[in-house]
């Protein structure tokens with residue numbers, strides 16, 4: 001019986017693995033190779049790296065640290081979590097694994113504008129597409145920026161970015177903008193331009209990204225899609241865990257979901273979608289897991 005199965009080896013899952021392995025607990029760490037952190041060209045707001053660090057390198061360092069204490073990342077997809085008394089059985093594409101506790105650290109997937117993958121990936125690598133103003137808004141200070149979004153969500157993203165640049169345009173992704181009068185007033189107050197969609201195409205021209213709209217081709221230093229994301233909480237929700245309407249798992253101050261023994265950390269939980277936050281939540285979850293197990297059976301050398 002495994003003390004804990006961690007599903008997801010992003011910043012949250014790897015942090016939990018380091019903690020739990022160092023608590024001398026038996027863990028399995030499952031991953032299907034799709035961490036959001038792996039797509040970060042270079043994070044510059046993560047403390048401890050004055051020159052920034054590519055997301056993949058950060059994950060590599062964390063994995064190496066976890067491996068020092070015996071944790072192994074198993075490349076396998078978790079497909080279901082079932083309760084078995086006070087324990088769990090996690091189904092995977094490789095078979096079923098029993099565990100006393102489960103930590104879900106499966107993150108989220110950003111919804112992307114419609115464009116070919118290779119164009120998207122090049123634009124992302126070059127900072128022409130960005131997904132996280134909290135992370136990298138600083139890098140677009142005084143630049144020309146487009147926000148691909150609509151409604152209150154698009155408005156909030158544009159207003160947040162107004163803290164970095166005055167040259168902002170909100171463009172609806174697939175149709176005319178649908179903004180209520182208060183959104184229009186807030187955008188007007190911030191001097192943010194509004195352009196109806198659909199975005200008919202994207203291209204890279206020199207150092208700029210070009211968005212083809214009904215109003216013509218618009219050139220930007222960066223665009224930020226603000227099109228929401230898919231929360232990868234379905235394994236926990238299917239097992240009965242409570243989630244918000246958007247699918248973010250609800251947890252208490254110890255990262256406990258509504259199912260005893262099932263914990264969650266990182267982007268899959270409602271909160272700030274940031275590496276530091278994912279790591280902090282994972283440290284809390286791992287310690288709570290250790291203490292839950294110790295309540296069931298003393299943990300002694």
Ligand SMILES: Cc1cc2nc3c(=O)[nH]c(=O)nc-3n(C[C@H](O)[C@H](O)[C@H](O)COP(=O)(O)OP(=O)(O)OC[C@H]3O[C@@H](n4cnc5c(N)ncnc54)[C@H](O)[C@@H]3O)c2cc1C
Pocket residue numbers: 007008009010011012013030031032033034035036037038039040041042043044045046076077078079105106107108110130131132135136232265266267268273274275276278
């Ligand atoms: C372009 C971009 C730039 C960003 N820049 C920054 C930045 O500069 N600073 C910052 O703090 N944050 C940044 N972020 C946000 C940051 O990437 C996330 O907050 C962070 O990765 C969350 O960590 P996580 O472990 O919760 O999720 P993830 O990193 O997404 O990891 C989740 C893991 O779960 C695994 N998984 C999912 N489902 C399954 C399954 N069924 N079975 C097995 N494995 C599964 C995936 O393979 C993945 O490895 C950025 C995000 C993007 C997209």
